[in-house]
Amino acid sequence: MVRVTGNEASMVLVMGVTGSGKSRFVNLLRGGSVEEGDGLMSVTQECQIVRVKIGSELAYVVDTPGFDDTTRSDADIFEEITTFLATQYASGLALKGITFLHRITDVRMQGSTLSTMTMFKELCGDHALKSVVLLTTFWDKLSDKSIGARRQQELRQEFWLDMTAKGSQVRRFDGSRDMAEALVMRLVDRPPVVLQIQRDIMQQGKRLEDTGVGRKIATRLDRSLEEKDKELEDLEKQISKASKRRSSRDLKQLEERLGRKLTERERIYASRQKLKASLGPEINAKVEKQQKSSPIMDKIQFFASILGMTVSVTTNIVLPLLGVAF
CATH class of the missing domain: 1.10.287 (Helix Hairpins)
Incomplete structure (x- = not known):
């Protein structure tokens, strides 16, 4: 295994359909760290890591592309997200939780949104749903907040019932930096979680299909x-x-x-x-090669070097925020 230098760090994923405010959420933690779109066209084309310091804790927040990407196929997105998560697992970097964003302005659950939610649950597995926060966004776009309250209740009782029954939390996101920071801080305090897709690929050696x-x-x-x-x-x-x-x-x-x-x-x-690819052996080979060439390296840098990524850096001071305790 890699010999880690410096403090341990935790990872939090930000997921959801295109246009749900994932990049906006990440940019509240560090302004300008990822590109934002102003509509429903997808902007995030690949997983992007932003480092933040929350109190005395380091956290790596990941902006992810949506499965309903406007320019790339679901197979492409699935391969990228799976490669990212499998490499994170193989690198020994702790995944603490996931925020899944949903627009409260959506009048109804569209087909693509339902499909994305189904794939998201499969990606996590029942055992990991306790580490998921279902975050409703864009409340500031509603002139009547009671409409949003009714929609969130419908989501909770119909579309998200199986997830909340297994421990997922539903929260209303007020769009503030304070709440974004507090949500990440609460997840960082949780124990690490291994997702079903990581078990499938890295423990059981399954092909993507x-x-x-x-x-x-x-x-x-x-x-x-x-x-x-x-x-x-x-x-x-x-x-x-x-x-x-x-x-x-x-x-x-x-x-x-x-x-x-x-x-x-x-x-x-x-x-x-x-989808015929078996990523496990390839990722393990890359990890082994990197271990031999760089035996002493910070875990996140080790992980990023395998994927050829860079990490955006910022430091935040976070105060406790009422209303987001899990």
Whole structure:
């Protein structure tokens, strides 16, 4: 194992759908540490680590991309988050908890939000849900707070009931720096947690497609591939007919459509192939190599060096805040 220098540190993940305020939350801890978007387009393209000092404790807060990313597939996001978490586990860095953000301004649970929540629960596993804080955000955007209160109660009683039954906490986020700091401080005081995805990949040696999240994504991709194959078959028949009619205009348009569909299929196929990866051996090999080349290193620097990441640094002084005790 790595010989650690300096103080031990803890990690807290910030997760949620695109536009739920993850980067905003992290920037309350350190202004300008991560890029924020002003809409529902995703800005965070990869996991980003920000170091903060909370009282006498060091914490590493991680901004994560959402599964409903506007430019990357769920398979890409899943592979990245899993690689990050598996490497964190292999590096011996303590994960203390997760804040999962949800917009209170959402009138109803959309399909992508429900899908993200399902994958999130699979990622954590039932045993780790006690280390999750479900944080409702953007209360400042509501003119009538009673509407938000009713929505949060609905979330608690219907959509999050199974999670709260296993120990997850629901909190209303007031958008302040004080509360962001206090929430992180409360999580840092908790014992370390090992997520289901870490057990699957690092303890049981599963491939991505054999995990709970991986199976759900693989099923969707397999269905998409079948649909694309049918579309391609239909297009090829149309091209054959247009060729026999010697309709050059129709033929050109159909061939252009065929090219686009082939590109789409290649993208889906590439995503599906990623899920066949077995990350455990690769990550263990990288950890072993790094241990030999740098046997004395701070855990977070050791972890970041394996992933080729940098760590943003800040120091905060946090006072106790009422209303966020778990």
